Amino acid sequence: MPDYAFETLRIHAAYDPKDHGNAVSPPIYQSAAFDLENTARAKRLWTGAEVGGIYTRVGNPTVSILEERIAKLDGGSAAIGLASGMSAISYVILLLGEGGGNIVAASSLYGAAQESLLHFFPKFGITTQFVTDRHDPQAYEALIDDDTRAIYLESISNPNAEIYDIEAIAEAAHRHGVPVIVDNTVATPYLYQPFKHGADIIVYSATKGICGHGNAIAGLVVENGTFEYSRERFPHLHELSWKLRDIDDNPRSPIDADPHAPIITALRCFHLEFIGAKLSPFDAYQVLDGLSTLVERLDKQISSTARIAQHLSNHPHVAWVRYAGLAQSPFHSLAERDFSHGAGALLSFGFKGSDEQIDAFIQALDVFSYHVNIGDFRSLIANPTHTTHTELEQEVLESADIPSNILRLSIGLEHVDDLIADLDHAFQLAFNEPTKE
Ligand SMILES: Cc1ncc(COP(=O)(O)O)c(C=O)c1O
Known part of the structure; x- marks a missing residue:
């Protein structure tokens, strides 16, 4: 060929x-x-x-x-x-x-x-x-x-x-x-x-x-x-x-x-x-x-991930966002050099709240699915220290830089406005704030 x-x-x-x-x-x-x-x-x-x-x-x-x-x-x-x-x-x-x-x-x-x-x-x-x-x-x-x-x-x-x-x-x-x-x-x-x-x-x-x-x-x-x-x-x-x-x-x-x-x-x-x-x-x-639709899936997933990363980085209940596509990421210039199509559809963020509020947040999500996969066309959330990385001892988690308040998002193909609204709604419920409903 x-x-x-x-x-x-x-x-x-x-x-x-x-x-x-x-x-x-x-x-x-x-x-x-x-x-x-x-x-x-x-x-x-x-x-x-x-x-x-x-x-x-x-x-x-x-x-x-x-x-x-x-x-x-x-x-x-x-x-x-x-x-x-x-x-x-x-x-x-x-x-x-x-x-x-x-x-x-x-x-x-x-x-x-x-x-x-x-x-x-x-x-x-x-x-x-x-x-x-x-x-x-x-x-x-x-x-x-x-x-x-x-x-x-x-x-x-x-x-x-x-x-x-x-x-x-x-x-x-x-x-x-x-x-x-x-x-x-x-x-x-x-x-x-x-x-x-x-x-x-x-x-x-x-x-x-x-x-x-x-x-x-x-x-x-x-x-x-x-x-x-x-x-x-x-x-x-x-x-x-x-x-x-x-x-x-x-x-x-x-x-x-x-x-x-x-x-x-x-x-x-x-x-x-x-x-x-x-x-x-x-x-x-x-x-x-x-694999036949990889390009189109990832292009859309990356554009949504960039918007969600930006949204979360300005959110009062978010301590930090890890996504190399963000201008403020320490990996941004490396991403610009090596990842010409974008930095992927996976991001993680630090939840500013208690363990109970993390539980309530995950429970309140409606569009995001709570299961341990990534790269799916469905948007997913996981709490790594209790799921994907739960087997690692505390000192290993520390050297891997995986704190207990980390939440991982894998962004899928739903409309990005629905995903952002889903996250905002879950934050409001987790923090007992008035919701728009
Ligand atoms: C980066 C990475 N490598 C390897 C694996 C293992 O893949 P599998 O579940 O297909 O065995 C995973 C699973 O989550 C992963 O995220």
């Missing part, structure tokens, strides 16, 4: 109806396994000499369309679809950290990602050092040692909507031969393309803005195909494996098997094969459908 614009690729990339019975909409290949035809072909499929369906745990044609489309949108060499954003994150950490490496991570992350790095991966010998001064690229560099396997951060953080100078952080990481993993969930490939800023691996919860309809759980990993994984730091990526043998029965390492996609090769051959968190073809179809 020629070098079409993003708007064209998100609809057409990696799909030709002629290859799928002329179906205009990508078919859902609801089949556990695929006919191998003959033993010679089976050998070609198993050794990668021919690409084709074998068994849906390790690959499926509907899922492949999504994988190839996202790789194209991000400018990567390959991608893999997985059952959830968390499986995407966990697989990459398990692969890069294999044998007991360490990760250097920003100290403010999606709750389950932070919790897993803190308490779950150490059980497998993979530890994490968190960078408290997470906006200073040198602070990441200072924590890199001989066992560091990756730097991990989010391009727009959840729930604080912070953004980072990933270019400078990647430059520091690459000086030491360390790759950078970026969780690009909140930004999506429309707002931010991490590979253009030096990242090496992207992880997504496609459950969020990429799908945008709140009706599928999905994860994606994309790799850029240019990072050189050294034998010293990543011996396991150079280890010969009989499982990865070529058609002449020569064992190969993930790097030999595909020098431009060793990460996706290893994840598919080992992690997906043995742990099996596969993306279902039905969910892949839902994500493909959602």
Whole structure:
């Protein structure tokens, strides 16, 4: 496919109806396994000499369309679809950290990602050092040692909507031969393309803005195909494996098997094969459908988010607003530099009132829905310290800058006047002020 614009690729990339019975909409290949035809072909499929369906745990044609489309949108060499954003994150950490490496991570992350790095991966010998001064690229560099396997951060953080100078952080990481993993969930490939800023691996919860309809759980990993994984730091990526043998029965390492996609090769051959968190073809179809309208959804959601952020920042019951699109945000100039389509549809604010008033405020909202998703076409509110980030201990919340009065908004596609009126009405009820009704 020629070098079409993003708007064209998100609809057409990696799909030709002629290859799928002329179906205009990508078919859902609801089949556990695929006919191998003959033993010679089976050998070609198993050794990668021919690409084709074998068994849906390790690959499926509907899922492949999504994988190839996202790789194209991000400018990567390959991608893999997985059952959830968390499986995407966990697989990459398990692969890069294999044998007991360490990760250097920003100290403010999606709750389950932070919790897993803190308490779950150490059980497998993979530890994490968190960078408290997470906006200073040198602070990441200072924590890199001989066992560091990756730097991990989010391009727009959840729930604080912070953004980072990933270019400078990647430059520091690459000086030491360390790759950078970026969780690009909140930004999506429309707002931010991490590979253009030096990242090496992207992880997504496609459950969020990429799908945008709140009706599928999905994860994606994309790799850029240019990072050189050294034998010293990543011996396991150079280890010969009989499982990865070529058609002449020569064992190969993930790097030999595909020098431009060793990460996706290893994840598919080992992690997906043995742990099996596969993306279902039905969910892949839902994500493909959602991805087709990503641009229009986000353009409108961002324009509403900017208005709501402005409104809240002048509100007497709001202590502060975190949104890089606001001129007064400390991240505004970085957002202007790196986010040409806008700073996303996620913001957080500090509620100036008691815990009981927060409860009453959430209860009083009518248009905003109270549930833990983001990037949905519905507008959502969450109180992170009691929901999405509730597993984190107090000192972790403090270093992540997540106070108890923080409320997170994910702005959807309703009319912005209704959303602002809904928030104002809920404030009035929470503070026992006269309402306009
Ligand atoms: C930034 C971010 N990354 C990853 C995840 C995990 O995604 P999933 O729920 O699809 O496992 C989430 C979920 O909220 C998220 O917000």
